[in-house]
Amino acid sequence: MSTDNAARERLVVIGGDAAGMSAASGARRLRGPDELEIVAFERGDFTSYSACGIPYWVGGQVGGPDELIARSPEEHRERDIDLRMRTEVVKIDVEGRRVRARELDGGAETWVAYDKLVIATGARPLRPDLPGMDAPGVHGVQTLGDGQELLGTLRATEGRKAVVVGAGYIGVEMAEALLHRGYEVTVVNRGAEPMSTLDPDMGRLVHEAMAGMGITLVDDAEVTKILTGDDGRVRAVATQEADHPADIVVLGLGVRPETTLARDAGLPLGDSGGLLTDLGMRVRGHDNIWAGGDCVEVLDLVSGRERHIALGTHANKHGQVIGANVGGGYATFPGVVGTAVSKVCDLEIARTGLREKDALRAGLQFVSVTVESTSRAGYYPGAALMTVKMIAERRTGKLLGMQIVGREGAAKRVDVAAVALTAGMTVEQMTALDLGYAPPFSPVWDPVLVAARKATSAVRAAAG
Amino acid sequence: MSTDNAARERLVVIGGDAAGMSAASGARRLRGPDELEIVAFERGDFTSYSACGIPYWVGGQVGGPDELIARSPEEHRERDIDLRMRTEVVKIDVEGRRVRARELDGGAETWVAYDKLVIATGARPLRPDLPGMDAPGVHGVQTLGDGQELLGTLRATEGRKAVVVGAGYIGVEMAEALLHRGYEVTVVNRGAEPMSTLDPDMGRLVHEAMAGMGITLVDDAEVTKILTGDDGRVRAVATQEADHPADIVVLGLGVRPETTLARDAGLPLGDSGGLLTDLGMRVRGHDNIWAGGDCVEVLDLVSGRERHIALGTHANKHGQVIGANVGGGYATFPGVVGTAVSKVCDLEIARTGLREKDALRAGLQFVSVTVESTSRAGYYPGAALMTVKMIAERRTGKLLGMQIVGREGAAKRVDVAAVALTAGMTVEQMTALDLGYAPPFSPVWDPVLVAARKATSAVRAAAG
Numbered sequence: 001m002s003t004d005n006a007a008r009e010r011l012v013v014i015g016g017d018a019a020g021m022s023a024a025s026g027a028r029r030l031r032g033p034d035e036l037e038i039v040a041f042e043r044g045d046f047t048s049y050s051a052c053g054i055p056y057w058v059g060g061q062v063g064g065p066d067e068l069i070a071r072s073p074e075e076h077r078e079r080d081i082d083l084r085m086r087t088e089v090v091k092i093d094v095e096g097r098r099v100r101a102r103e104l105d106g107g108a109e110t111w112v113a114y115d116k117l118v119i120a121t122g123a124r125p126l127r128p129d130l131p132g133m134d135a136p137g138v139h140g141v142q143t144l145g146d147g148q149e150l151l152g153t154l155r156a157t158e159g160r161k162a163v164v165v166g167a168g169y170i171g172v173e174m175a176e177a178l179l180h181r182g183y184e185v186t187v188v189n190r191g192a193e194p195m196s197t198l199d200p201d202m203g204r205l206v207h208e209a210m211a212g213m214g215i216t217l218v219d220d221a222e223v224t225k226i227l228t229g230d231d232g233r234v235r236a237v238a239t240q241e242a243d244h245p246a247d248i249v250v251l252g253l254g255v256r257p258e259t260t261l262a263r264d265a266g267l268p269l270g271d272s273g274g275l276l277t278d279l280g281m282r283v284r285g286h287d288n289i290w291a292g293g294d295c296v297e298v299l300d301l302v303s304g305r306e307r308h309i310a311l312g313t314h315a316n317k318h319g320q321v322i323g324a325n326v327g328g329g330y331a332t333f334p335g336v337v338g339t340a341v342s343k344v345c346d347l348e349i350a351r352t353g354l355r356e357k358d359a360l361r362a363g364l365q366f367v368s369v370t371v372e373s374t375s376r377a378g379y380y381p382g383a384a385l386m387t388v389k390m391i392a393e394r395r396t397g398k399l400l401g402m403q404i405v406g407r408e409g410a411a412k413r414v415d416v417a418a419v420a421l422t423a424g425m426t427v428e429q430m431t432a433l434d435l436g437y438a439p440p441f442s443p444v445w446d447p448v449l450v451a452a453r454k455a456t457s458a459v460r461a462a463a464g
Numbered sequence: 465m466s467t468d469n470a471a472r473e474r475l476v477v478i479g480g481d482a483a484g485m486s487a488a489s490g491a492r493r494l495r496g497p498d499e500l501e502i503v504a505f506e507r508g509d510f511t512s513y514s515a516c517g518i519p520y521w522v523g524g525q526v527g528g529p530d531e532l533i534a535r536s537p538e539e540h541r542e543r544d545i546d547l548r549m550r551t552e553v554v555k556i557d558v559e560g561r562r563v564r565a566r567e568l569d570g571g572a573e574t575w576v577a578y579d580k581l582v583i584a585t586g587a588r589p590l591r592p593d594l595p596g597m598d599a600p601g602v603h604g605v606q607t608l609g610d611g612q613e614l615l616g617t618l619r620a621t622e623g624r625k626a627v628v629v630g631a632g633y634i635g636v637e638m639a640e641a642l643l644h645r646g647y648e649v650t651v652v653n654r655g656a657e658p659m660s661t662l663d664p665d666m667g668r669l670v671h672e673a674m675a676g677m678g679i680t681l682v683d684d685a686e687v688t689k690i691l692t693g694d695d696g697r698v699r700a701v702a703t704q705e706a707d708h709p710a711d712i713v714v715l716g717l718g719v720r721p722e723t724t725l726a727r728d729a730g731l732p733l734g735d736s737g738g739l740l741t742d743l744g745m746r747v748r749g750h751d752n753i754w755a756g757g758d759c760v761e762v763l764d765l766v767s768g769r770e771r772h773i774a775l776g777t778h779a780n781k782h783g784q785v786i787g788a789n790v791g792g793g794y795a796t797f798p799g800v801v802g803t804a805v806s807k808v809c810d811l812e813i814a815r816t817g818l819r820e821k822d823a824l825r826a827g828l829q830f831v832s833v834t835v836e837s838t839s840r841a842g843y844y845p846g847a848a849l850m851t852v853k854m855i856a857e858r859r860t861g862k863l864l865g866m867q868i869v870g871r872e873g874a875a876k877r878v879d880v881a882a883v884a885l886t887a888g889m890t891v892e893q894m895t896a897l898d899l900g901y902a903p904p905f906s907p908v909w910d911p912v913l914v915a916a917r918k919a920t921s922a923v924r925a926a927a928g
Contacts, residue, residue: 018908047875048844050841050903050908052901052902052903052908053839053843053844053903056843056844056903056904059779061844061845062843062845062903063843067843091886098801099579127649152558169902180608233690240487265721268871311901312908313898313899313901313906313908313909313910314898316908316909317895317896332891332896335896336898337898338903339783339898339899339900340900340901340902341900341901341905341906342902343900343902343905348905352898352900365678377514377516377517379514379526379527379531379532380517380520380525380526381525381526391769400575409876411900412873412876412900412905412906413876413879413901415877415879415880415897415899415900415910416879416880416883416898418897418898418899418900419880419883419884419887419889419897420883422884422887422889422893422897422898423884423887423889425883425885425886425887429798429886431781431797432781432798432799433802433879433883433886434777434778434799434800434802434803434882434883434886435777435803435805435882436803436804436805436816436875436876436878436879436882437516437775437777437803437878438516438633438804438805438806438807438812438875439517439520439526439774439806440520440807441512441805441812441875441876442777442805442876442917444482444514444516444776444777444780445777445780446777446879453515453784
């Protein structure tokens with residue numbers, strides 16, 4: 001044992017956001033300070049915050065940054081967690097069971113021994129290596145610090161031209177935020193349609209709806225450089241085709257697992273660079289190391305493959321599972337089905353499971369159907385159209401995925417498919433689901449049931 | 465064969481609402497008029513309408529009655545269905561494979577032979593046999609005709625005192641409707657709390673919320689008579705304790721299966737008086753008779769018992785299944801889990817599965833937990849509190865039921881539990897469900913996940 005007291009173990013946590021601090025708190029609930037010392041390192045200025053809330057802070061719908069912080073460093077310390085802020089772990093010595101920590105202010109470095117280690121280093125935003133990318137006025141939206149900097153630029157340029165690079169979740173949410181701030185918004189997108197997490201036909205609906213909100217979408221466009229003015233500030237975003245004037249540029253190109261430390265330490269990484277863990281979030285082959293949150297890969301229960309999905313709800317679940325296991329309890333994280341919901345102004349977007357191209361890649365034969373229905377009984381005020389796409393395995397009729405684009409009341413209907421995917425249901429079984437019905441909440445056939453009926457017919461026709 | 469053409473069968477349908485006409489339409493889609501003659505009898509003036517929409521028509525949120533009609537008699541006739549309106553079937557001759565029909569206007573009676581029969585006679589409202597119950601100003605809300613009569617009384621008494629008898633779905637929805645019309649509303653309720661389809665602790669929340677809307681709730685009250693004035697009109701509703709002044713009385717006491725015809729014909733009925741069918745909605749023991757909608761009992765997949773549940777969404781499913789089977793296809797209705805959603809003004813109410821008393825009656829040992837959470841991330845505008853109660857089998861941890869009382873965004877979350885019940889999931893399995901998360905749609909732990917976590921802890925504690 002490397003601690004002073006042979007009966008007392010030390011847990012070291014790298015990363016002070018959702019996964020890391022949930023793990024620390026969970027372990028603390030199970031084991032008091034007499035049994036377990038907890039040391040946590042966070043290189044930034046904040047702990048346990050909702051990065052998913054940043055677009056709404058930037059858009060002005062929510063205050064910040066305090067409102068986005070679930071638990072402050074002080075609150076963690078009150079729970080007997082030795083939290084060291086603005087301190088970066090620069091090396092993991094797996095053999096020696098210790099980490100090397102550097103204080104960002106002053107640069108002092110020390111080795112800290114651990115009995116158990118939790119790696120929760122999160123993700124880093126993709127930032128293409130292009131000319132002008134570091135110019136003032138070009139912003140990421142990954143951390144609360146990013147949000148603060150972006151708001152500073154907004155105050156200086158409000159109501160002018162904004163270009164968002166990328167049309168995934170962060171991209172479309174930032175388009176909404178900038179629209180709220182009075183900007184003329186252009187979204188430059190590499191794909192054929194926005195929201196590449198949807199099939200292109202559903203992405204097309206998002207394109208059309210966003211265009212209807214006054215957002216300019218430039219699809220099939222590769223950014224070649226950021227053009228700057230005489231003052232060095234961003235002036236435009238250049239693609240092969242055109243220059244798109246910009247007083248502010250927001251990058252929403254997605255993220256990759258931040259696993260430099262883990263890689264250097266020889267820990268097992270998957271194809272997308274995320275840490276590989278077992279069902280209990282223990283790093284494979286390492287009894288005393290756990291990992292969770294945006295730095296790990298998760299098992300996709302539909303495709304059977306490991307994937308990287310950066311999402312706060314997974315990070316919190318990982319942290320809870322790790323906390324239980326580190327604390328001597330038992331919990332598991334079986335995997336995901338790939339559920340995600342988002343919105344752009346009043347447009348709701350949801351997906352779960354496989355897209356057509358995922359099914360093709362997995363070598364599956366499938367049918368896919370698309371239906372239109374409404375969020376409430378057609379005659380009830382506020383009934384809003386939604387489009388539901390459902391994909392089922394051709395031979396078995398098993399649900400493979402579902403996507404929804406609609407207005408109020410559309411997105412969370414995806415949860416029905418998320419549970420059905422988890423349970424391995426067929427679309428025919430889904431037609432009989434006893435979903436809540438009353439005119440203010442659903443047509444007499446819920447849109448998910450309408451889609452399941454059409455998918456069932458398609459499966460039967462394909463078999464016939 | 466009893467039809468003119470030996471190759472042509474005749475289907476007779478009794479009842480022209482959701483189940484009956486869905487069955488007729490479905491059979492027609494599979495078999496053209498050359499193969500199948502379809503004769504349908506409806507004793508009322510309307511077909512295929514949404515009775516569930518009547519409270520909103522009465523409340524003024526939706527127009528009516530046309531908006532509530534999904535398909536008119538003319539539209540059915542255009543699909544080669546020989547629909548006979550205002551014609552009541554007065555006898556089923558099972559041996560002779562014929563029904564006796566009486567035209568309400570004129571009284572002419574004829575025998576009509578069938579090869580296949582669909583019974584969709586619906587339900588009748590409970591109407592206690594008490595003095596004054598037939599007085600002008602006392603209304604049911606079962607049919608579109610009831611709605612029209614009620615609206616006539618409303619125009620004459622608007623803005624005065626209304627008493628609703630019964631505090632189930634219809635009762636609370638009618639309380640909202642009358643509130644919208646400017647009435648001073650009292651709900652007289654036999655139970656200890658409104659919404660006896662919930663456990664009393666959850667019903668209490670409904671009581672409190674309704675009281676907060678200015679509705680007077682009189683619980684534990686048995687109506688003894690309807691008091692009338694000198695003009696013969698309703699004047700008050702008397703209970704053992706007090707007289708409650710009323711310019712209008714609305715009865716919302718629930719319904720019973722309308723199976724007089726079926727009983728007289730010796731067809732099998734269950735404990736609640738509903739017809740008993742097999743998985744394909746065929747009446748047990750009768751190869752050529754199907755039944756669906758509010759006149760049948762359905763299998764409760766959680767308790768394993770037959771129950772009567774009058775709900776438009778089930779009736780439509782039954783009709784679709786019957787149509788497929790009568791038309792020579794194959795479809796099944798496996799059963800229900802008892803999902804229901806409702807609202808009173810901005811209060812949303814949902815339930816699925818077993819209540820505590822159902823679990824006790826079924827001889828199950830269980831744990832139940834209650835949590836409070838919000839519809840959106842706590843910091844996101846419009847985040848509304850909701851209370852979620854979850855019941856799990858003590859030994860296995862299997863989900864038994866869930867109830868929700870909250871505001872906007874609460875009720876349809878019950879669908880997650882409805883699918884989980886259908887799949888036989890444990891509450892621990894539910895803690896890992898990949899439900900849609902983004903701040904406008906859910907806290908990072910969806911309220912259903914919060915409840916599942918607490919239920920999991922309770923199951924573990926009970927085992928320990």
